[in-house]
Structure formats: structure tokens, C-alpha cells
Amino acid sequence: MLNIADTLHRWCREDRPFALATVVGVTGSAPLPVGTSVAVDEDGTAVGSISGGCVEGEVYELCREVLRDRGAPQRAWFGYSDDDAFAVGLTCGGELDVLIQRVDPRDHPHLADALDGRPAAVAHVVDGPEEWIGATLSVLGDRWIADRTLGDGPTGRAMADRATAQLRTGRTALVPLGGDADTCPETLSVLVHVAATRPRMLIFGAVDFAAALARAGRFLGYRVTVCDARPVFATAERFPHADEVVVDWPRRYLAQTAVDTRTAVCVLTHDAKFDIPLLRLALDLPVGYIGAMGSRRTHAERLLRLREVGVTQEQLARLRSPIGLDLGARTPEETAISITAEIIAHASRASGLPLVRVSGPIHRGSGAVLETAGHGTGMVSETC
Structure with a gap:
């Protein structure tokens, strides 16, 4: 999302609905990390990239479909098929899990402030109960604002706490949340997009x-x-x-x-x-x-x-x-x-050696939360 923050901020200010396709999972070699997005507005204008070009056409059509039909969020998986070299997929051999949803700025009124260039965190539900998927919450300074879906209940507060913690680290991460009746009964996977100050x-x-x-x-x-x-x-x-x-x-x-x-x-x-x-x-x-x-x-x-x-x-x-x-x-x-x-x-934590002398994936992650300067990913085994 933050890779296209300037455009999304303008669209939110203009109350312009758009479809948002966000990478929520990466396996093996893939060109861009978790949290990277493409957006398409009702005029067909597209911004961003999630694959460096491999699957953009298919993602664009899915965005147009979700935007036109006003349907529930969709999940799409893109991988590499040895059986069909002309199938839509990643030529680098990796796998992408993508969430596509319609975003009406009037249902997410906090997004415009969260995308205006100041330090902020946006917590984005990408897995869990169907009615929760796509819900967002923003942490702005010492306050947080949630969609109506989340409200100010225990789930919203738990998400705000995790988003606040990620904002302090300055790193984007995909984090598990919930399963505790007292703090967050729902079991969720939450992508926390962090717009931190520059290092x-x-x-x-x-x-x-x-x-x-x-x-x-x-x-x-x-x-x-x-x-x-x-x-x-x-x-x-x-x-x-x-x-x-x-x-x-x-x-x-x-x-x-x-x-x-x-x-x-x-x-x-x-x-x-x-x-x-x-x-x-x-x-x-x-x-x-x-x-x-x-x-x-x-x-x-x-x-x-x-x-x-x-x-x-x-x-x-x-x-x-x-x-x-x-x-x-x-x-x-x-x-x-x-x-x-x-x-x-x-x-x-890389060797600095020429890639020709290094085996394995070009970009490496970890099984837990992977931290990077600027925008990072989490809960990913490897990224190319």
C-alpha cells in the first residue's frame, strides 16, 4: 500500500473508490515483498506493481472485476507452471498470495490521514473471519482510528497495540493476532503497513x-x-x-x-x-x-x-x-x-559477494517477522 501512498492519498481525499490488490504472502523467489500493492480506480487508471510485470495484467482484470461487482474481497494465487509456459505466473519461480478488495474511502475515512506522508501505521486484516477481511485501522501519533467493522472493541484495541509497536520499530510486518477471549477473540492475520520517518x-x-x-x-x-x-x-x-x-x-x-x-x-x-x-x-x-x-x-x-x-x-x-x-x-x-x-x-546480513558465487534465493527472509529498513515483510520463508 505504501508504495503508492501518494496516489491513494489523493484518491481518498477525492472520495474516489478503487480496487486494491496487496501481496499478503510470498514463497520462494518473487520480485516484491509483502505489503506491495496495485490500485485501480473506476476510470481504469492503475498505479503500482506487485510482480515487476509478470502478473500485472491478470491482477488488473481482477481489480476491475471487484470494483465493478462491488463484491467481497478475493484471494488470488500466482506461481510458476512448468506445464504451461504461457500461463499467467511468475517467471522467477516464486509464489504470490494476493488480496484484492474494493476500497470506498467513505468506509475507511482514516486512510487519507494515514497516507499523507507523516509517520503512521495502517493495520490491514488479510485473513480471518470473512466479515473482517479487508478491514483497516490507522495509528496516527498517540491516537488510532478504525473502520466501523472494527470499532473500538477488544479486537480494534489489540490491532492498535500491535500497529503501534510496529510503528515504533519503523518496519512493516505481517503478524498473527487473536485467539484470546479477553483481548482479541478472533484469530486474524494482520498486515501492518508502516510509514516511518526516514532512517x-x-x-x-x-x-x-x-x-x-x-x-x-x-x-x-x-x-x-x-x-x-x-x-x-x-x-x-x-x-x-x-x-x-x-x-x-x-x-x-x-x-x-x-x-x-x-x-x-x-x-x-x-x-x-x-x-x-x-x-x-x-x-x-x-x-x-x-x-x-x-x-x-x-x-x-x-x-x-x-x-x-x-x-x-x-x-x-x-x-x-x-x-x-x-x-x-x-x-x-x-x-x-x-x-x-x-x-x-x-x-x-548479506555476504556482499557476487550473486554468481552465492547459491539459494536472491533475497532472504526468516520464518518469523522479517525486519528491514523502510518497508519490510513478515511471516515469509523466503523472498527472491
């Missing part, structure tokens, strides 16, 4: 490499900050792709700024008077990635200095130094790709 990339050192990294980080969806204690170098003109440029001592700035497990800290100064206090603090914070630029000699000296100021071996194991993957990068732009590639691999 942060903190770049320390106003150097040419920082300018290229700021551009790459912003392209990947990070809120980028460049920080340097030297006002002559730390200027907005030098870093047009950064969301903010801060003139401050790196350690002091990091100590007073908000971070979380999605935050990437990139230290590009390779100057001990900045690096050591900064890294000593960063290695004690719950950030997702910490990398430092420098030669192998600089790295060895840095480790020695960090040990001298009390940094433990366990903490040092979190430090990615020299920063980046071995791509043979030389220019600032190539180096930015090297660094961001390592950040992606680290967040995904």
Missing part, C-alpha cells in the same frame, strides 16, 4: 567523499546530515544533497542527536582528534552501522587508540574499517557506492 545517515567530515556519499544516501532514502567542526568547509553549498549541514564538533553533535537501530554513522575525517572521541561514543550507541575511512595503517592506529581509551573488543567488532566493500573504488562517487553497498549488505 538517518550521519556523515562526519566535510570532504569530497562526503558530498558523493550524501547524494547516494539521499537516493537510498536516508535523511542525510553532514557534520564538521570547520565552518569554512561545512556549508550547504558544498553539500546540496544533504538534508542538513551542521558545524559542530562531531562527538558533541552525535551525543545530542537522535539515533536508532536504522542509523548509519560514516566517519570520513580520518583525523584522530575527531575520530577517536566520536567512535568511542558511536560504538556505545544502538546504531545500525558504523564505518570509518582510512588506510589499513590508519585503521591499525585507530584500533590501538580506541583500546587505549577503553573500547572493548566486542565493541570494536562493530566497526567497519576501512569503510566500504572491495569494489576497486577510486573516485568519490565510486567510494560512495562502495560504502552504501556495505551498508545495505550489513543491514540485510
Whole structure:
């Protein structure tokens, strides 16, 4: 749903009914994760993609049918058939479980606010009693609003609690809910779409490499900050792709700024008077990635200095130094790709090896709730 949030927000504001097809299950190799949607309005306008092109035509027709007939939500399964190479299916060999439903914004009045770009969570019932399927609930700040189907009863409150918890993590997930007579009698499968604030990339050192990294980080969806204690170098003109440029001592700035497990800290100064206090603090914070630029000699000296100021071996194991993957990068732009590639691999717990040298599915998940930066999936064995 959130992959087409801008359009859905406009359609909801215009009270324009539409059909929504949402991926609610993925098995094996499939191009897009749980929570990805296609929508079709009454004029036949379509937005979004759920398969990268493999099954879009069939999904479009199902959406038109549900919208025209005003019927109950439908489920559709798409897989790969060796028996009929021309059948509608996924050429990558995976399987998709798709929920198609008609959405009248007047029946879901909270959706417009939930899709307006602010941090929010939308809990979407995708499995359970027939009368509950397709019901939605939105968490907006410290309040939640539900469809009439859910109301403010125990099921709605239980869904709101789970959606609130997912909003705090900043991750979309498919979660089981219910089976408890006191809190939620119905047994449901709920897809919680999370529109979280952008993850942060903190770049320390106003150097040419920082300018290229700021551009790459912003392209990947990070809120980028460049920080340097030297006002002559730390200027907005030098870093047009950064969301903010801060003139401050790196350690002091990091100590007073908000971070979380999605935050990437990139230290590009390779100057001990900045690096050591900064890294000593960063290695004690719950950030997702910490990398430092420098030669192998600089790295060895840095480790020695960090040990001298009390940094433990366990903490040092979190430090990615020299920063980046071995791509043979030389220019600032190539180096930015090297660094961001390592950040992606680290967040995904991937090897960083060429795919030709790796067996198994291209994208990997887990049997429980799978967490990713931005939009994630859950209760999925594997995604391609």
C-alpha cells in the first residue's frame, strides 16, 4: 500500500473508490515483498506493481472485476507452471498470495490521514473471519482510528497495540493476532503497513567523499546530515544533497542527536582528534552501522587508540574499517557506492559477494517477522 501512498492519498481525499490488490504472502523467489500493492480506480487508471510485470495484467482484470461487482474481497494465487509456459505466473519461480478488495474511502475515512506522508501505521486484516477481511485501522501519533467493522472493541484495541509497536520499530510486518477471549477473540492475520520517518545517515567530515556519499544516501532514502567542526568547509553549498549541514564538533553533535537501530554513522575525517572521541561514543550507541575511512595503517592506529581509551573488543567488532566493500573504488562517487553497498549488505546480513558465487534465493527472509529498513515483510520463508 505504501508504495503508492501518494496516489491513494489523493484518491481518498477525492472520495474516489478503487480496487486494491496487496501481496499478503510470498514463497520462494518473487520480485516484491509483502505489503506491495496495485490500485485501480473506476476510470481504469492503475498505479503500482506487485510482480515487476509478470502478473500485472491478470491482477488488473481482477481489480476491475471487484470494483465493478462491488463484491467481497478475493484471494488470488500466482506461481510458476512448468506445464504451461504461457500461463499467467511468475517467471522467477516464486509464489504470490494476493488480496484484492474494493476500497470506498467513505468506509475507511482514516486512510487519507494515514497516507499523507507523516509517520503512521495502517493495520490491514488479510485473513480471518470473512466479515473482517479487508478491514483497516490507522495509528496516527498517540491516537488510532478504525473502520466501523472494527470499532473500538477488544479486537480494534489489540490491532492498535500491535500497529503501534510496529510503528515504533519503523518496519512493516505481517503478524498473527487473536485467539484470546479477553483481548482479541478472533484469530486474524494482520498486515501492518508502516510509514516511518526516514532512517538517518550521519556523515562526519566535510570532504569530497562526503558530498558523493550524501547524494547516494539521499537516493537510498536516508535523511542525510553532514557534520564538521570547520565552518569554512561545512556549508550547504558544498553539500546540496544533504538534508542538513551542521558545524559542530562531531562527538558533541552525535551525543545530542537522535539515533536508532536504522542509523548509519560514516566517519570520513580520518583525523584522530575527531575520530577517536566520536567512535568511542558511536560504538556505545544502538546504531545500525558504523564505518570509518582510512588506510589499513590508519585503521591499525585507530584500533590501538580506541583500546587505549577503553573500547572493548566486542565493541570494536562493530566497526567497519576501512569503510566500504572491495569494489576497486577510486573516485568519490565510486567510494560512495562502495560504502552504501556495505551498508545495505550489513543491514540485510548479506555476504556482499557476487550473486554468481552465492547459491539459494536472491533475497532472504526468516520464518518469523522479517525486519528491514523502510518497508519490510513478515511471516515469509523466503523472498527472491
